[in-house]
Amino acid sequence: MSAIRVPVVEKIFSANDRMAVQNRQLLTNNKVLAINLMASPGAGKTSFILETIKQLSNQFKIGVIEGDTAPVTIDADKIISAGMPAVQINTGGNCHLDAVMMSDGLAQLPMDKLDLVIVENVGNLICPAAWDLGTHFNLLIASVPEGDDKPYKYPNIYRGLEILIINKVDLQPYVEFKMDYFRKGVEMLNPGLATFPVSCKTGEGIDAWIVWLIEKIKVFKNS
């Protein structure tokens, strides 16, 4: 009986993770920074992207991938109206984007002309946190009317973030939201997380986010 050599695979990547690595490599090779933008339904994802485009459009070209569970182009239409290329991905009822959908989305964007890709994930605080798309940063938009207990209730998504936006701060006078309690929960899960309280309605706080983002794009392009 002859000896049989059993091949040992050091690390098993899932199909999703393999594809995510490829997506990230493609983006990095093209010097395109990519952000996976997550939030609850109605936290203001599209408004935040539009505000970011408005502030950056004279310096950078931004592509947007819009994930939706239904075949509606409400969000993608707004991006295109703002003068930037956008792709709509219908997940067919699925609760998150994955790296294959991301790859299909990237294939529709003019990669050689872009500086930044923003991926608007499906509105959901749970499932998107478990899927690497191949972006460079995970960003969450929390919003004031959702309440100050969300980090305590949805800890997984907070643990994996590089950027946190706290949107709709203009509504603070009208709802119960203890900023200290909210930020204490975040700090416990993700110490030192880059956090920007903003209002996409009044423009408050957007400057600080834009200064930070421009710096990140420049460092990335020169790396």
Next chain:
Amino acid sequence: MSAIRVPVVEKIFSANDRMAVQNRQLLTNNKVLAINLMASPGAGKTSFILETIKQLSNQFKIGVIEGDTAPVTIDADKIISAGMPAVQINTGGNCHLDAVMMSDGLAQLPMDKLDLVIVENVGNLICPAAWDLGTHFNLLIASVPEGDDKPYKYPNIYRGLEILIINKVDLQPYVEFKMDYFRKGVEMLNPGLATFPVSCKTGEGIDAWIVWLIEKIKVFKNS
């Protein structure tokens, strides 16, 4: 060669659906009406349950099953403080409750003493819609600051509802929310859906919901 009779199963239920049927039977046998309460994170699920308890506690006994993705008892503690029995279910990061979790929850409640069970599902507009728990009604809480486009973007959950609550109407002066556009979307997906605009903060609209619910409980108990 003898003839072989192949058994034909008319309808194949999934394990979840079988368990859901059992849950519903248990509830019905005990004359306990059960509501599956779904919403985005931060739409006001717990506040709405507390308001409902406050209005009904002199007439009915209400048990609550709290679904959370993390081992926090923030919500269940509030229900118990309001004098009603509550069970906390930690889904272990999972994005929805299922009929097995529901069954485990029901086993912890004093079924023979209850008139109503409210199940607070995980905050999520997508996944909970696909899982029958064995309740009698599906209820969704939409909230004004989430925006008026949600029926268009998350149609599946709207299609399966018996009750829609539109919460936080007190915030209408401070956000863009076209009630006509929102309700047009709902009507398209679920014509004639019982809909109650409310504010759990100011109490506006709660009366109409309570009158409707009391009638449903009475009809159910006498059926």
